[in-house]
Amino acid sequence: MKPLRRTNRWTRGNRFTLLENGEAFFPRVFEAIAAARHEVMLETFILFDDKVGQGLHAALLQAAQRGVRVHVLVDGFGSPDLPPAFVDPLVQAGVFFRMFDPGRAILGQRLNVLRRMHRKIVVVDGTIGFIGGINYSADHLADFGPEAKQDYSVEVRGPIVAQLHQFTHAVVASANSASTHSRSKAARNKAASTPAEAAEAGPAQALFVTRDNHRHRNDIERHYRLALRAARHRVVIANAYFFPGYRLIREMRRAAKRGVDVRLVLQGQPDMAIVRTAAELLYDHLLRAGVRIFEYCDRPLHGKVALMDQEWSTVGSSNLDPLSLSLNLEANVIIRDREFNQHLFERLSHLMENSCRQVEAPEPSRWDSLRVARSVLVFHLMRWFPTWAGWLPKHAPVITKLGPQAQAPEPTQRLTPSA
Structure with missing residues (x-):
């Protein structure tokens, strides 16, 4: 097409x-x-x-x-x-x-x-x-x-x-x-x-952004990265299937390290067990940078929404996983509007306060080196996923x-x- x-x-x-x-x-x-x-x-x-x-x-x-x-x-x-x-x-x-x-x-x-x-x-x-x-x-x-x-x-x-x-x-x-x-x-x-x-x-400004396997391979991910790079106060990302690529993880860590309040709302009661297992591989790497992680435990989370600071928001079909970021045909809308951003923040805050368990950084132990090595390995393997995706059956x-x-x-x- x-x-x-x-x-x-x-x-x-x-x-x-x-x-x-x-x-x-x-x-x-x-x-x-x-x-x-x-x-x-x-x-x-x-x-x-x-x-x-x-x-x-x-x-x-x-x-x-x-x-x-x-x-x-x-x-x-x-x-x-x-x-x-x-x-x-x-x-x-x-x-x-x-x-x-x-x-x-x-x-x-x-x-x-x-x-x-x-x-x-x-x-x-x-x-x-x-x-x-x-x-x-x-x-x-x-x-x-x-x-x-x-x-x-x-x-x-x-x-x-x-x-x-x-x-x-x-x-x-x-x-x-x-x-x-x-x-x-x-x-x-x-x-x-x-x-x-x-x-x-x-009053809202908007962009309609899609991902395909031709001219718009990384448009949605690119807008996430640009917004993370520009964030100064807060970031809230609620996403059902979370296993993003190296560059997106890097921008989350950088934002948290410069003092931005970065929060992830992920599945605590996933519809597929592998979803939580995959996300947990990244927890240590993110928590050590200051990212706060909340697991939604009432029922399966299927949302794909995010907000940055007081204006930028996105809602759409794209998860932050290899299928959505490198293979599937997706569509999001990106919104600049303070009122919408605030309303979305209030709804996600309600979720975090009433229906989520905050993931705590693990206590120091003799397994720290193994856990860190595992996180680093996964983190750097992910940076090559877009290349591997091109090798998958077409x-x-x-x-x-x-x-x-x-x-x-x-x-x-x-x-x-x-x-």
Whole structure:
């Protein structure tokens, strides 16, 4: 897929509303789709056929039935088991339903693990957007039980929505480019649905930042590093899957050593045991530099948010681990707004004060040398991970347009390995 050229200039006049967990996120998305007049663009890693998926299904089906253009892109690894009874009514109503790199299970195992489409974006009528880490599954609701996820997204209004809109349309146009006929159809759809730039909606400046395997390989990580380098007072990073590269760890340590209050909120009750094991390998190296680490223990943490000082914040789909930073397709929004920053800080502070265990530096012991050596080894091995990632298998991902069960799925675009 040909990458979208984006500006690094901040876009003014935006308003961001923090949506914490599915209880806040799902009603707002479903309401926006219910009010759609022209178009719904939706990308997600996970869409399950559960009560949340059925709620989204109903909203999309009703929109399509009243003439709204609806485009849905799901990931083949994250959403592998959608039944025909779920997909067929949407397709028959006119929804353009596509799957990124479907893959096939071999002996019950899905092997298409690498280079996933991990973004979570919604754009409605080109005027309202949503971006964050929340998937369409019931485990983002508290009534799911102890395994319910703690997570964040934002509702976006203002001129920056045009960039989300342009980006999702570029994905659709690329998927439609298999033939001259589909290219012309894509062009007509794009021309018919490109809105005028949204009016200013608030005081926030914003950047829409993505990660791909072509021209934007390290954009999200680079913005984290720049913000850490500029931080003077406080840094709070809440991230579900934490095993970042050498340069990001180095900037966290440098910030803490120059007196910045650097706090990490990580998983204390992880959904996968290896998540905590991997993060713990870094604890000693970070704690010795003055970084404070809090483990969230109420339930699994799935958030991907951060703030620096009093203005800079980010919300999105990107974890701080090798998959998100070096392999997956991700999308974050970076926000400069004091009010949003303060609200996010208050919500994360509430988490740290009421639901977290602070990790203490270990007492001196005869094992100190071994622990330090292990941390240093891991720390320096990580600095080479982006190079190793380039050696991992590079298949050509396919975006497949789904049709009724009676028809075979139609591959609409074979992407280059760098897509």
